[in-house]
Amino acid sequence: MRRPTKEEGLWLVPLIIVLLLWEFIAGYVIKNPLILPRFSAVIFSVYALREVLILDVLVSLFHFCIGLALAFAVALPLAIAMGWFRSVFKAIDPIIEIIRPIPPLAWIPLAIVWIGLNHYAAGFIIFIGAFFPILIDSYTGFRDVPKVLVETGNVLGCIGNIKLIRYVALPYALPSVATGTRVGMGVGWMCVVAAEMFGVGNSGLGYRLFQKFYFLHQMDYVVAYMLILGLLALILDRVFRYFVEDKLFRWKKGIVK
């Protein structure tokens, strides 16, 4: 029998080992903070940077929110149309599949030309990154609505596309929409650094990391910001899972996992 209580806190052990190794290797083997700053130095940097850090986090979250909100607002209606109507899927899918493999970073020149050097240009890059995962997982959800549920709806008077989408397809597909959104959030967050790198403003985690710390060769600051980027993504994901997956999809418990 598995005893889940034993596993609690298990993740701490490898984490502490990795941090100790890092501290030791950086301090006694490499001995060059330009190549690998010590963990303790990085922690101290976070403290030293606390004031700009808060501003940078807020600016980056702002870019992220623009991109994600836009991606969700465009992807969801398109996903409903593509998932529910076969003809729409057949008509649009080739276009999607051509644009999808283009890396979000390749859009940077167009973003600058179209939108200019401002927050919205950064938001646009994040939008490109988040859009496709949301779209694809969502339309899969709408496409896979079991026929028997549609027919059950029909027999109970739920007739016509609008009613069927509202009462049957949408609730059925919501977990897929959530999964897509989660993946899209991940990809979107990865685009934050790149989106800010090209100088849309003079703050933001990516901007600071690349334009300031890297040029100043302050690797302890760079690594501090890297850790913050990772940590924030983790928090965003956990918050999303807590509010969306655990609360909204109580009915799914026991079906997946």
Next chain:
Amino acid sequence: MNHKLELRNVTKTFSTEEGEMMALEDVNIEVKPNEFLCIIGPSGCGKTTLLRMIAGLDYPSSGEIILDGKEVKGPSPDRGMVFQEFSLFQWRTVIKNVTFGLEIMEVDKQEQYKIAERYIELVGLTGFENRYPHELSGGMKQRVAIARALATDPAILLMDEPFGSVDAQTRNILQEELLEIWKRTKKTVLFVTHSVDEAVYLADRVAVMSARPSRIIECMDIGISRPRKRTSIEANAIRERLLMLLGSAPKIT
């Protein structure tokens, strides 16, 4: 007009790669109000197609389906349907599944719950109102499906092998419960099954279908008084006749 439901020369053809295929040929059935009619036949004979056409989910190639004097033109809540596969809305609780049809009909919220509560009680699921489908057993899921089909007060209840995917013991219990529900609601029931035993236990009348192209080869009155015993001599005699009609009974000579 003393027929609840009437099928007149209903024919269904499917187009396949090899051309037109006749699935149902000239099916004529008359169902009386409050009657429990079972349709049996070999698998693939089009029993389900027949039921789907009555539900309005499929259309006859020719012929008419008339319910309460009006031709069936599409799906509508006046024909409740219970499917063979589990068809609950898994994101809705038991009670919200039962209120689904009422919600679509925009019945007053409180009224919805009152009605749903009544049917949940009828299928013996009081206390499970706020459970989600994944928390229920197969038999309970089909009970919810029955309550949901009844909640909109349909003129006829169509059941497509509803107990096909539950175990034998649960199946017997569900059959008894269904008869009780039928007695209390006085619904007309059309029940498709491939089980001769089930038909003999449940039905007032059994319509026997042949293999493709299917037609009704006989409509047989069961004529055993209720409550029935599954193993009575009369039941066995009828069972044997039905099996003979289906072509699978051992020849006795």
